[in-house]
Amino acid sequence: MNKKYVSYLFVATALFFTSTPFVYAATESSVNLPKKDTTVFTESSEIETTSTFSSTEETTTESSVDSSKDKTSVSTTTEKQVSEEEIIDLNAGQKVTDYEQKVYRKDWDIWNKPYENGAKSLGISTPYYQNIVVVTREAQKGNSTYVLISSKSADQITPIGWINKSGLGNLELGQKVTPYEQRVYKKNWDIWDQPYVSGAESIANSSTYYEKNVTVTRESVSNGTKYVLIETKNGVIGWINKNAVDAVDPLYTKEGALVPNTYKFITKDDWSIWNEPYQSGSKVVKNTTEYLNEKVLITRRAKNSSGTYVKIWVYRDGGYQYKGWLNESGLSNNIPEINQMSGELIPNTYGEILKSNWDIWERPYKPGTKAVANTSNYRNQTLLFTRKAKTNYGTYYKMWAKKNGGYQYVGWIKDSGTTLLDKVEYKKSVSIPMKQVAKWNWTLWDRPYVYGAKPKSNSSTYYGQNVQIASEAKTNYGVYYELKSYGKNIGWMKKEGLNNLGNEVIVPLIQANQISSAGYAPSGCAACSAYTALHSKNKAMDKNLVWFYNNLPQHPTNPDIGQIGNPWTYLDFRAVISPIGLNNFMRSLGGDTQNITGQSMSYVKRELSLGNPVLFWGRVGLSDGTNSLTTHVMTFAGYKDGYYLVQDPAYDNGNHRRWFSEQRVNDYMAVKGRKMVVIR
Structure with a gap:
């Protein structure tokens, strides 16, 4: 094997594969390629030992002997051999005077030789996109030209591989412009590798991009004709005659084109209504079932590859409300005629009249229908509705009123004059x-107010x-x-x-102390604080403060399990129950608690704003703020500008709630380790 060729390939592939996956998809555009070989590139298992290598030579040293130490030292740099078929062919085609080009195609294969059956892909062009490469050789294969490209660093040229020449171009031609969007409106126009001149190569056809948006980044005039360089998010396409593109019609944009207010009826059931003119990634926001046969307002129209979509508005609460985008084929200028005499049978539904002095009709309304009654005579009555009819004039219900112990037929009334439209839109x-x-x-x-809601209490x-x-x-x-x-x-x-609260936030928290609320419990701070917090959340309501003193978990050595000492005395008190232990105790009583030790004071403020008391560990009255010792449990009960409200069970009622400056609290909590439990 020629080691010079191995060196070229090793450097090229090493540079390439450091940032590129090993499996690639062929994307040649101008030749019909056989199915791509997706075999993962692997190196031979044969090993050579090497000391150094350069871009042109590789020096192999079997071993290096230090005679003074009578000891053999072998170089540790090793390189795997590659197969013959994966060596870059540096002699194919014709040698050309070196010239620079830019790579402007992504995901195109780079081959070990000009493409033909048996050629092996060495990777793809994406890592080199928009980079300058040097072309040193060219080879014609059928209708395509392949070029050998190399990277250039200082005075060294390192071969990369062979690529279809259509993937390269001189992007510096013409004038760079502020990118602007255009749309391709011509079919079968050539797209060139440069502004057209004799010898320019056609690299694509406008039919591929017909009625698609492209971005123009450069402009050039050649032989009196303007050419523009166009690209998409997938990369540069090439140069095209400016007459093939034009400004994007608003109809083809995401926002659509504004249209005069137009009214149509939804005639397709169970069609999706989208958050935008449908495309991949669009979200469903509504369904036409909810608005079937209703008249809707159209204000915009948009067209894309999925069809024509219109922005629709539905009449609700005295005005039109935006609902989303619907494929226009789901709309019609009219809705099918319904049996105006009978409508459709619905389950017995009860409601009330909302509107005074509305007509009640002999049948679902259309011009010529006679009024048979007036809604003013049926206000504040429970009415029965048994049939429903949707017409071009609205939705009407067949109405019955209670009389002489039974319901008697009255007529047809429009739905918007009744409570029948009542519904909970979200909860x-x-x-x-x-x-x-x-x-x-x-x-x-007792529920979000709609017809049928019952009073639960009074403000x-x-x-x-x-x-x-x-x-x-x-x-x-x-x-x-x-x-x-x-x-x-x-x-x-x-x-x-x-109303929103002002600067002062006070949490609903019952008050109790360990001094006099249920007898004197000198070590009962944790039990008392747990009692007030749980009862403020309507938990453990069958257990009084004495029960909490008597049942607070105790343990001889581990405060994470229980308090070391009886709440009723100081004599055997050694350590207050920890946040872990108290959190477990409160949760066992139904409390939605969480050990939030270490959280910031801004986190505490957030919990207080939501109405959640926060228990914390320190010393009585926030004393002894010079060390981390904590023997007492208190509760943050609120805050206002620059202050926190602390409820301390070690003080009798009237004195056990005090405001402390925010600075003092922040400093104190930092020293004490911010040991805290919140109850929600």
Whole structure:
């Protein structure tokens, strides 16, 4: 084997494979290639020992003997041999005067010789994309020209391999311009490797990119004709006559073209409504089933390879609301005629009239239909609806009113005049700060308000109090919040009845102390703090403070299991129960607690804003802030500008809540190791 050739290949492949996977897909564009050999490149198992190598020579040293030490030292640099068929053919084709080109095709194979059956791929062009390479040889294979390309570093030229010449070009021709978007509007126009002159090579055809958007990066005038260099996200395409492209019609953009307000009816059931004109990656936001046979407003139209899509709006709550993009073939100027006399049978449905002085019709309305009654006579009554008819004029329901102990037929009424459109659009758990009840005598409902919701309580009971927000829901009447007070669900209230808290945030936390609330418990700080936190979340309500003193876990040596000492006395107290131990105890009683030791004070503020007390470890009254010793459990109960509110069970009621400066608390907690447990 010629070692000079091995050296070329070793350097080239070493440079290439350090950043490129070993399996590649052939992407030659101008020849019909056989199915690509995807065999992983492997080196021979035969080993040579080498000391050094250069781009042109390889010096092999079997061993090096240090005679003064009478000891053989063998070079440790080794290189695997490669097969003959994977050596770059440096003699194929014709030698040309070296010239520089840029690689402007991605994912094109680089071969060990000009492509033919038996040629082996050495990798792909992607790592060299937009890099300058040196062409040293050319070879004609059928209708394609292959060139030997090399990388140039200082005065050394290192062969890379053979590539279809169409993958190269002189991108510095013409003038560089600020990239702008165009669309290809011509078919069967040549795309050249340079602004067209005699000898230019056609490397692609505009039909491939017809009605697709491209980006122009350079412009040039050749023989009086303007050419532009076009590319896509996959790489440079080539030079094309400027007359083949033009500005992108808004119709072909993601935003679509604005159209005069147009009204059509949705006539296709169970079709997806998208967040944008459909393309790969688009998301479904609605379904046409919900709006079948309804009249919708169209404001924009967009066209792409998937079809024509329109931006639709549906009439709700006195105005048109945006819903998404729908394939226009799912719409029609009219909806099919329905049996206007009978409609479709629906399960017995009950509701009420919302609108006064609306006509009730003898049949689903269309011009010429007679009014038989007026809604004003049926307000505040529970009505029965048994049939539904969708027409070009809206949706109508067959209505019955209670009379003489039974329901009697009245007529047909439009759905928007009734509670039949009531629905919960969404309902979700949320994590948002507490709010304050700001409205007097508002109803709190057993569910987000729709027809059928029942009163659960009244806002007057909680007026001015801070409440937690457990869930959020939206109905056709507005947004509602599910409220909690001291851990109890008190009902759903419309969000307009609540105010955001100001600078002062106080957590709903019951008050108790270890001095007098249930007798004197000198070592009962952990039990008392756990009691107040759990009861503030409506947990362990059947257990009083004495029970907590008597049942706080104890252990002779390990505070992670239990307190070392009885809560009722100082005599045998050695260590307070740790955050691990107290967290486990509170969870065993149903508390949604978490050991958050080490978390930042901003994390604490976030929990407090949500209405969650945070227990922490230190010394009585935040004393002894010079060391990490912790013998006492207290609770953060709130904050305001520059201060934290601390509830300390070591002080009697009236004195056990105090404000401490934020700086003092931050410094203190850092020294004490920020040992904390939150209850949610």
